Amino acid sequence: MTRPAVFLDRDGTLIEEAGYLDRLERLVFYPYSVDAVRALNRSGFAVVIVTNQAGIARGIFQEAFVAEAHGYISTRLAAGGARIDGFYYCPHHPDGKVAAFTKTCACRKPAPGMLTAAAADLDLDLSRSFMIGDRWHDLAAGEAVGLRGVLVRTGYGRTEEASPGAVAPAAIVDNLVDAVSWILRDA
Ligand SMILES: [Mg+2]
Numbered sequence: 432m433t434r435p436a437v438f439l440d441r442d443g444t445l446i447e448e449a450g451y452l453d454r455l456e457r458l459v460f461y462p463y464s465v466d467a468v469r470a471l472n473r474s475g476f477a478v479v480i481v482t483n484q485a486g487i488a489r490g491i492f493q494e495a496f497v498a499e500a501h502g503y504i505s506t507r508l509a510a511g512g513a514r515i516d517g518f519y520y521c522p523h524h525p526d527g528k529v530a531a532f533t534k535t536c537a538c539r540k541p542a543p544g545m546l547t548a549a550a551a552d553l554d555l556d557l558s559r560s561f562m563i564g565d566r567w568h569d570l571a572a573g574e575a576v577g578l579r580g581v582l583v584r585t586g587y588g589r590t591e592e593a594s595p596g597a598v599a600p601a602a603i604v605d606n607l608v609d610a611v612s613w614i615l616r617d618a
Pocket residue numbers: 440441442443444564565566586
């Protein structure tokens with residue numbers, strides 16, 4: 432049976448924005464993140480991380496580190512009874528240093544490739560799904576596949592709010608837990 436999903440940006444949305452996150456010691460959860468994800472789990476939404484990780488193309492860290500970070504995030508969430516249903520990352524950048532990842536791709540947000548891949552893998556109903564992120568490019572990726580988007584003011588969100596782009600957000604709220612509350616009311 433197809434499920435709706437909430438797609439989450441990672442850095443600046445689920446965990447603190449840390450520039451290029453390259454060590455687990457720098458991975459900091461927001462205090463409400465576990466509760467927010469668990470609330471989505473209990474409401475029947477698939478929860479899917481979609482994150483640009485151009486640090487791989489730039490040679491700052493390797494794919495193995497991203498896997499380690501996502502394992503750590505899963506473990507922390509599981510300890511609080513919460514779960515991410517899928518992790519998707521884009522390792523590419525058009526101006527990278529690592530040849531294998533240096534290209535214009537279909538998955539780097541604002542392109543929607545990670546969302547369409549997740550929808551196919553996890554049998555998601557995009558017409559009932561949402562995107563939460565701290566950058567306009569997060570919401571643009573969602574908008575490209577018909578999602579309503581919620582901008583959070585954490586991470587780069589306040590700066591983004593001050594310079595509206597072409598994307599029309601369904602809501603702008605302070606943080607992830609407020610975004611989840613907004614979605615659960617709307618749904
Ligand atoms: Mg972000």
